[in-house]
Amino acid sequence: MISTYEAEKAIASALYTFKSQLTQIEEMGSHVLREDIFADRSYPPFNRVAMDGIAIAFDQFRAGRRSFIVEGCQKAGSPQLKLQNQANCLEAMTGASLPESCDTVIPYEQIEIRQGVAYLGAAINVVQGQNIHGKGSDYSTGDRLLSKGRWLRSPEWSILASVGKASVKTSSSPRIAVVSTGDELVPVDQVPEAHQIRMSNSWAIKAALNIHDFDRVEIYHIPDDERGLESRLGDLLLKVDCLILTGGVSRGKFDFVPQVLERLQVDKIFHRIKQKPGKPMWFGTNPEGKLVFGLPGNPVSTLVCLHRYVIPALQEGLGLDSSGKQAFAILAEDVVFKKDLTYFLPVRLRWSRDGIIVAHPIQNNGSGDFAALSASDGFLELPQENEYHKKGEVFPLYLWQGGLA
Numbered sequence: 001m002i003s004t005y006e007a008e009k010a011i012a013s014a015l016y017t018f019k020s021q022l023t024q025i026e027e028m029g030s031h032v033l034r035e036d037i038f039a040d041r042s043y044p045p046f047n048r049v050a051m052d053g054i055a056i057a058f059d060q061f062r063a064g065r066r067s068f069i070v071e072g073c074q075k076a077g078s079p080q081l082k083l084q085n086q087a088n089c090l091e092a093m094t095g096a097s098l099p100e101s102c103d104t105v106i107p108y109e110q111i112e113i114r115q116g117v118a119y120l121g122a123a124i125n126v127v128q129g130q131n132i133h134g135k136g137s138d139y140s141t142g143d144r145l146l147s148k149g150r151w152l153r154s155p156e157w158s159i160l161a162s163v164g165k166a167s168v169k170t171s172s173s174p175r176i177a178v179v180s181t182g183d184e185l186v187p188v189d190q191v192p193e194a195h196q197i198r199m200s201n202s203w204a205i206k207a208a209l210n211i212h213d214f215d216r217v218e219i220y221h222i223p224d225d226e227r228g229l230e231s232r233l234g235d236l237l238l239k240v241d242c243l244i245l246t247g248g249v250s251r252g253k254f255d256f257v258p259q260v261l262e263r264l265q266v267d268k269i270f271h272r273i274k275q276k277p278g279k280p281m282w283f284g285t286n287p288e289g290k291l292v293f294g295l296p297g298n299p300v301s302t303l304v305c306l307h308r309y310v311i312p313a314l315q316e317g318l319g320l321d322s323s324g325k326q327a328f329a330i331l332a333e334d335v336v337f338k339k340d341l342t343y344f345l346p347v348r349l350r351w352s353r354d355g356i357i358v359a360h361p362i363q364n365n366g367s368g369d370f371a372a373l374s375a376s377d378g379f380l381e382l383p384q385e386n387e388y389h390k391k392g393e394v395f396p397l398y399l400w401q402g403g404l405a
């Protein structure tokens with residue numbers, strides 16, 4: 001058996017970066033950027049008037065002038081005007097190009113215009129250059145505005161639009177098949193017999209993938225029949241980039257998943273991790289590099305393994321730069337776990353008044369107790385090396401709902 005850290009590294013070294021595609025801005029969604037974006041011109045591209053008011057030559061104010069004849073109006077979207085007489089002013093609107101020969105903007109609130117003359121209030125303070133967003137003061141042509149590996153959220157789409165990127169290189173979401181196995185499982189809309197249960201893991205996995213912006217997800221169910229499993233999984237491997245199986249990876253007589261995958265030329269990279277829950281997890285790749293995750297069937301185990309290994313791996317495959325993005329939280333009370341395994345502890349998060357994230361353990365009835373999880377926000381990873389985990393210690397945190405972009 002390997003450690004959680006070794007499992008994570010083994011997945012990372014088997015991983016390849018998914019294909020990229022061109023995304024049109026009209027089809028925007030949540031995508032990971034796969035090219036660097038540079039400023040196509042200075043930003044702002046001209047001296048931008050930042051308040052509605054009048055534009056003047058500051059030297060006139062310094063010399064004592066407090067009234068200015070209004071020569072005209074500089075609108076946003078009109079070519080730059082020129083102040084004809086330095087003693088005068090031009091009205092100037094927010095977003096307009098600062099008129100030539102002007103270097104200062106005084107807002108309407110501080111002036112009064114009567115019969116074509118702007119009068120300044122007696123006590124107003126005017127600073128040379130005020131209310132002007134200077135040309136190139138944010139960025140110069142060629143400056144890098146975005147680096148590849150970022151999620152495209154609203155600030156990023158705003159940059160892409162500004163620099164004229166009507167289409168941009170992004171990662172393609174992989175095609176994912178979520179496959180549940182087990183004869184005891186019936187569809188959601190059926191009433192189970194006494195010995196049956198409804199299948200819930202595949203829906204939980206699909207929900208988590210969707211929340212993390214993987215939207216090409218299909219759900220399948222395959223009964224516990226070795227031949228049937230082999231032919232259905234063989235077909236699916238031709239169609240998708242990633243298979244996520246739930247159930248059938250432990251030691252039961254009908255846990256056929258590991259042997260069937262190996263017959264389908266999916267090379268086992270590991271089976272079993274020193275962790276609870278989720279010990280029987282299986283991972284392998286086929287000759288084309290397709291990823292196959294065999295998650296243990298117990299519902300809590302499935303979700304913990306999905307969030308601890310599968311989603312981070314898929315995000316890395318998208319080319320996402322996740323450096324510095326691991327979340328951590330402080331344990332709210334002592335926890336003892338005496339098995340020689342890493343322990344994933346479901347927790348509810350609260351923010352302390354000093355801005356610290358505190359993780360409160362959630363009681364559950366083992367890894368079959370899926371309902372208890374809904375009281376949690378995610379889980380902490382308590383390391384295998386220690387049996388006693390103390391209140392106030394800091395541990396890695398995994399969230400059901402994702403973290404920072």
Ligand SMILES: Nc1nc2c(c(=O)[nH]1)N[C@H]1C(S)=C(S)[C@@H](COP(=O)(O)OP(=O)(O)OC[C@H]3O[C@@H](n4cnc5c(N)ncnc54)[C@H](O)[C@@H]3O)O[C@H]1N2
Nearest residue numbers: 180182199200201202247248249250251255296297298301
């Ligand atoms: N002799 C041993 N038995 C077990 C071991 C072990 O090490 N030695 N490990 C236990 C652990 S830990 C886990 S976790 C489970 C993993 O079992 P499988 O991956 O083989 O999964 P199944 O046997 O198919 O099912 C286990 C459990 O989960 C329920 N299940 C499965 N799929 C779904 C689904 N889609 N929706 C809802 N519930 C599902 C299933 O009904 C079973 O109750 O093995 C232990 N045994």
Ligand code: MOO
Nearest residue numbers: 277278298301367
């Ligand atoms: O670890 Mo199993 O994953 O305990 O239920």
Ligand SMILES: [Mg+2]
Nearest residue numbers: 248250252255
């Ligand atoms: Mg089993």
